[in-house]
Amino acid sequence: MPELPEVETVIRGLRPRLDGQRLVEVTVRRAVLRKPVPENFARRLEGRRVRFITRRAKYGLVHMAGGLVLLFHLGMSGRLRLVPADKAFTPERHDHIVFVTEQGDRLAFNDARRFGLVDLVDEDDVASHPLLAGLGPEPLGNAFDGAHLGARLKNRRTPIKAALLDQRVVAGLGNIYASEALACAGISPRRGAHRVAPARTARLAEAVRQVLTRAIEAGGSSLRDHIQPDGALGYFQHQFRVYGRAGAPCLTPACGGTIVRIVQAGRASFYCPACQR
């Protein structure tokens, strides 16, 4: 499901209900997701207070009192469902972990495909965590611009679309927003990464920023899995220029092209052959 905007949206939905709350009960209903749930996961969290929640790439980081950090990733199908204290809670199929806060809210980590994961890490070790250490810069941060992108692309012979999905190049893009950013920048997903000229690298970096920023403003994209913790849907999917639009007309003014779907590195890419070169 989730790329950077969806994870950001989920975290923003959690904060009002979780910040400052003590976790009074944690239940692990399935012990193995993409990786095994850490030993003593529930015991290490129970009784501890949530200080604040941050995001790195597609990972959520729940900073707990005492310097412990709960790291989570939603994989393809993961969601977090927040059930307020005054509503009845029944565990659903694929609710793998359930958290209960001191004010009685229940938070279910639900993930049908189990590509998601959770881990516990000391806050001093977050940056060196194996899953986080190799990540490239945050696309919405200061370290990401055309110069950085150009430097990371110049030796890559893979298609630019595949390079954008490489989390070491830029952290947080996924299959939807890679296609969308290339459409905004007028670059074909098939172009070799090393053949994107410097001027266009800057334009691409700007397109990445813009697409992600707008998607966050829209609450992410709800296609099949993504919902906010309170059940609200994202609506950025209505602003897609190319994703899922094979056979439909290109939206670039006066272009007249037709969007096509191709497969690259096993993943669908969408683009307009007329205005993306």
Added chain:
DNA sequence: ACGAGAACCTGTTTGC
């Protein structure tokens, strides 16, 4: 060393 493809899972949609 790099890149393509397979594998990991389950649920839903598509096509014969």
Added chain:
DNA sequence: TGCAAACAGGTTCTCG
């Protein structure tokens, strides 16, 4: 209608 194949917002391992 029914069943099988294809496909899905991700990551990581293997193989050439």
